[in-house]
Amino acid sequence: MPIDKRVASAAEALEGVSDGAVVLCSGFGGAGFANVLIAALRERGTSNLTLVSNSATHRFSLTHELIEAGLVRRVICSAARGHAPGLSPFEELWKDGRIDLTVLPQGTFAEAIRAGGAGIPAFYTPAGFGTRLAEGKEIRRFGDRDYLLEEAIIGDLALIRADVADRWGNLTFRHAQANFGPAMATAAKLAIAEVRIAQDQPIPPTEVQLSGVFVNRVLTVGG
Amino acid sequence: MPIDKRVASAAEALEGVSDGAVVLCSGFGGAGFANVLIAALRERGTSNLTLVSNSATHRFSLTHELIEAGLVRRVICSAARGHAPGLSPFEELWKDGRIDLTVLPQGTFAEAIRAGGAGIPAFYTPAGFGTRLAEGKEIRRFGDRDYLLEEAIIGDLALIRADVADRWGNLTFRHAQANFGPAMATAAKLAIAEVRIAQDQPIPPTEVQLSGVFVNRVLTVGG
Amino acid sequence: MRPLNRLQMAWRAAQDIEDGMVVNLGIGMPVACGDYIRPGLEVVIQAENGVIGAGPLADQAHADSDLVDAGSRRITLAPGATIIDSTASFAMIRGGHIDATVLGAFEVAANGDLANWDMRIPNKGPLVGGAMDLAACARQVWIIMEFNTRKGAPRLRERCLLPLTAPGCVRRIFTDVAVVHVTPRGFLVTELLPGLTQDELQARADAKLQFAPECRPLTAPAIALPE
Amino acid sequence: MRPLNRLQMAWRAAQDIEDGMVVNLGIGMPVACGDYIRPGLEVVIQAENGVIGAGPLADQAHADSDLVDAGSRRITLAPGATIIDSTASFAMIRGGHIDATVLGAFEVAANGDLANWDMRIPNKGPLVGGAMDLAACARQVWIIMEFNTRKGAPRLRERCLLPLTAPGCVRRIFTDVAVVHVTPRGFLVTELLPGLTQDELQARADAKLQFAPECRPLTAPAIALPE
Numbered sequence: 001m002p003i004d005k006r007v008a009s010a011a012e013a014l015e016g017v018s019d020g021a022v023v024l025c026s027g028f029g030g031a032g033f034a035n036v037l038i039a040a041l042r043e044r045g046t047s048n049l050t051l052v053s054n055s056a057t058h059r060f061s062l063t064h065e066l067i068e069a070g071l072v073r074r075v076i077c078s079a080a081r082g083h084a085p086g087l088s089p090f091e092e093l094w095k096d097g098r099i100d101l102t103v104l105p106q107g108t109f110a111e112a113i114r115a116g117g118a119g120i121p122a123f124y125t126p127a128g129f130g131t132r133l134a135e136g137k138e139i140r141r142f143g144d145r146d147y148l149l150e151e152a153i154i155g156d157l158a159l160i161r162a163d164v165a166d167r168w169g170n171l172t173f174r175h176a177q178a179n180f181g182p183a184m185a186t187a188a189k190l191a192i193a194e195v196r197i198a199q200d201q202p203i204p205p206t207e208v209q210l211s212g213v214f215v216n217r218v219l220t221v222g223g
Numbered sequence: 224m225p226i227d228k229r230v231a232s233a234a235e236a237l238e239g240v241s242d243g244a245v246v247l248c249s250g251f252g253g254a255g256f257a258n259v260l261i262a263a264l265r266e267r268g269t270s271n272l273t274l275v276s277n278s279a280t281h282r283f284s285l286t287h288e289l290i291e292a293g294l295v296r297r298v299i300c301s302a303a304r305g306h307a308p309g310l311s312p313f314e315e316l317w318k319d320g321r322i323d324l325t326v327l328p329q330g331t332f333a334e335a336i337r338a339g340g341a342g343i344p345a346f347y348t349p350a351g352f353g354t355r356l357a358e359g360k361e362i363r364r365f366g367d368r369d370y371l372l373e374e375a376i377i378g379d380l381a382l383i384r385a386d387v388a389d390r391w392g393n394l395t396f397r398h399a400q401a402n403f404g405p406a407m408a409t410a411a412k413l414a415i416a417e418v419r420i421a422q423d424q425p426i427p428p429t430e431v432q433l434s435g436v437f438v439n440r441v442l443t444v445g446g
Numbered sequence: 447m448r449p450l451n452r453l454q455m456a457w458r459a460a461q462d463i464e465d466g467m468v469v470n471l472g473i474g475m476p477v478a479c480g481d482y483i484r485p486g487l488e489v490v491i492q493a494e495n496g497v498i499g500a501g502p503l504a505d506q507a508h509a510d511s512d513l514v515d516a517g518s519r520r521i522t523l524a525p526g527a528t529i530i531d532s533t534a535s536f537a538m539i540r541g542g543h544i545d546a547t548v549l550g551a552f553e554v555a556a557n558g559d560l561a562n563w564d565m566r567i568p569n570k571g572p573l574v575g576g577a578m579d580l581a582a583c584a585r586q587v588w589i590i591m592e593f594n595t596r597k598g599a600p601r602l603r604e605r606c607l608l609p610l611t612a613p614g615c616v617r618r619i620f621t622d623v624a625v626v627h628v629t630p631r632g633f634l635v636t637e638l639l640p641g642l643t644q645d646e647l648q649a650r651a652d653a654k655l656q657f658a659p660e661c662r663p664l665t666a667p668a669i670a671l672p673e
Numbered sequence: 674m675r676p677l678n679r680l681q682m683a684w685r686a687a688q689d690i691e692d693g694m695v696v697n698l699g700i701g702m703p704v705a706c707g708d709y710i711r712p713g714l715e716v717v718i719q720a721e722n723g724v725i726g727a728g729p730l731a732d733q734a735h736a737d738s739d740l741v742d743a744g745s746r747r748i749t750l751a752p753g754a755t756i757i758d759s760t761a762s763f764a765m766i767r768g769g770h771i772d773a774t775v776l777g778a779f780e781v782a783a784n785g786d787l788a789n790w791d792m793r794i795p796n797k798g799p800l801v802g803g804a805m806d807l808a809a810c811a812r813q814v815w816i817i818m819e820f821n822t823r824k825g826a827p828r829l830r831e832r833c834l835l836p837l838t839a840p841g842c843v844r845r846i847f848t849d850v851a852v853v854h855v856t857p858r859g860f861l862v863t864e865l866l867p868g869l870t871q872d873e874l875q876a877r878a879d880a881k882l883q884f885a886p887e888c889r890p891l892t893a894p895a896i897a898l899p900e
Contacts, residue, residue: 028759029741107805118334214538226715279571318569341765
């Protein structure tokens with residue numbers, strides 16, 4: 001049967017996602033948020049989620065709607081501050097102890113996700129050594145420098161945004177849209193891409209930016 | 224001054240390379256060997272080298288000439304067997320204890336080089352656990368599995384082969400020519416690419432496969 | 447019936463490849479599996495040099511020395527293919543994204559231990575390549591090998607004599623005279639060459655063989671070996 | 674003379690950027706350095722979201738919501754640019770491939786400790802972003818900040834009071850009234866605003882300041898702040 005990872009609806013894309021899922025959401029600097037899928041996840045009401053996203057709340061992302069709807073019990077991110085002057089929905093829940101937070105340096109965050117997809121259970125990094133984020137972490141010296149041990153992040157679900165897909169799930173990204181998306185797709189058991197166009201004919205081999213091997217479902221959302 | 228990493232000759236490309244250098248040479252499966260630069264390195268007579276190459280001797284590579292010329296004191300590779308029935312130049316020297324050998328699983332070899340370029344001093348991998356290659360290595364359990372600690376590889380020099388370069392050192396690779404080249408360029412203090420064409424105009428941003436940030440010198444060799 | 451030849455063994459292994467699988471085929475016999483995948487199936491063949499979606503061998507007119515697989519064979523790309531670098535290729539392998547790898551072997555033990563990289567030939571350099579990563583990390587490891595060595599020694603053993611590639615990794619073994627699954631209770635023969643008895647097969651192994659109640663005859667179409 | 678305004682401080686930092694450097698410019702004041710790189714120099718500006726070779730801001734007609742820097746500003750690409758993903762971008766940063774990063778800060782200590790991520794505002798979520806990777810791993814860390822807080826408290830301190838971003842990383846500090854290098858022997862003032870005495874500057878710091886024998890006047894061209 002021809003490989004064809006395209007699905008007809010957001011509901012179909014999210015079929016089988018369970019409460020308690022670890023959800024990796026791409027997006028950074030205003031580009032690459034899979035907002036159609038995030039909105040569908042909120043409507044679905046899947047709860048008790050661990051949200052792995054560079055920003056807990058970003059003004060271009062709908063992850064804050066998941067948080068506001070009370071569906072998220074834990075956040076792993078590098079930035080948890082709202083843009084608005086008051087407290088963000090995340091900050092309101094966090095100050096009341098109703099949501100757990102793990103903050104990582106952004107490079108560690110990216111590398112931990114990459115490690116999750118690459119079969120590396122843990123790695124050492126210099127980032128964060130000598131800071132509060134090193135608390136409770138193993139410190140080890142290699143050469144003349146100290147490093148922190150960081151463990152891989154593995155997700156049940158990745159929601160990423162791309163530009164063009166083909167039926168094999170190969171993806172291209174527009175400009176800075178890729179950011180955390182490729183790594184997140186590799187690190188999740190179920191990786192779903194929302195794309196502008198999903199085509200029958202293959203993306204030329206040299207233009208593919210993420211192999212369809214890492215992508216399970218593709219949803220066309222236009223845009 | 225405009226950035227321009229193109230050099231006029233192989234001799235100029237290798238300027239400043241010292242005896243005792245750790246040299247990373249790309250190439251695998253018949254593609255991606257920087258044979259012009261390897262030949263120039265042999266002619267230069269730079270000695271006491273550590274050769275980091277997937278194969279100690281590959282029939283499409285000239286690394287065996289470095290070995291035959293007695294310039295190599297240590298090899299780090301995943302494959303050290305000659306293709307011919309008799310003993311290869313490497314095997315002759317190795318059996319006499321005149322060359323040191325470190326063998327790594329190919330994925331560990333690739334990942335160690337990537338780690339060297341990515342500021343990761345060490346990482347854990349499942350490959351090689353329970354085998355002779357685990358001897359003397361730290362074993363550690365994460366979850367329900369055992370892993371080996373592997374340290375990064377950093378080079379003084381990388382000799383890689385690419386297809387097109389621009390004056391910024393951005394590179395494209397033909398088909399399977401990339402293999403270890405991109406990672407090796409990131410992991411070496413001096414990364415030199417030999418290319419078919421080096422052009423004035425920039426390679427279009429979406430076609431660049433290795434950023435020129437990682438490439439120090441570019442030599443046009445045609446082919 | 448005659449034992450399967452090397453291409454017939456590759457054919458038999460290929461019949462177990464399922465629709466949509468991502469498979470890595472080792473150098474030698476395993477790579478021939480690519481020619482025998484069941485009609486109507488679409489499979490992604492990964493070569494560890496970074497070709498994701500390897501197609502058939504290139505004909506003379508299209509052969510390109512840069513478009514090669516891990517065995518330096520000049521190949522084509524299948525529709526939907528792409529090429530990544532070695533680091534990314536092994537990230538894919540180590541990360542468990544390969545559904546099945548088909549490898550050659552010297553020995554397999556009843557606990558799934560695999561020995562396929564070091565025959566202890568004096569003074570020959572070691573050749574690990576990607577075998578340890580594949581054996582340790584592919585979701586399934588399938589082996590194609592003759593049931594016995596040329597000298598008649600058993601390759602299915604209680605414990606491997608040769609240095610291991612990875613412990614406890616092998617799931618299926620496709621041989622010239624039997625198909626054997628490796629289960630938590632040891633070797634389970636699921637297909638046996640017609641004309642060979644269970645006792646005869648057991649006599650050729652160094653470990654206890656169990657035979658599946660539904661053990662079937664091992665058959666393959668006639669495939670001529672190249673000259 | 675009046676203290677430098679924020680754009681003048683960015684201008685002054687930009688004068689230290691050398692030909693061919695790969696630089697990462699933090700959100701806020703640092704990113705303005707890109708506008709003031711000395712004429713005739715070619716510099717690669719890295720944005721940690723993966724843009725390698727960021728150009729000036731896009732005009733309305735060319736602004737693209739997918740072509741942004743780490744601060745969500747709609748930018749252009751410089752000739753020779755490419756875009757990589759976040760994992761690769763931080764591999765570049767952590768691997769020491771950034772010649773200099775220019776960051777904002779709350780405090781810098783005489784030993785080079787940097788505090789620029791946590792002002793301890795109650796209930797506001799932490800914002801680390803890429804600062805720890807950049808501070809720990811760029812070959813040089815340069816800081817742009819006012820010499821004192823709005824309330825007059827010293828930002829150059831014997832020890833940081835606020836949580837650290839990275840220990841011992843800062844090399845140069847570009848402030849509104851002085852340029853200060855961080856040396857193994859502590860703070861060394863290399864430029865001082867005309868009209869300000871060494872004693873006056875020292876009185877505004879919490880750590881011992883040394884003054885370079887060749888300490889020069891800190892000057893910058895007039896640059897108006899946007900409304």
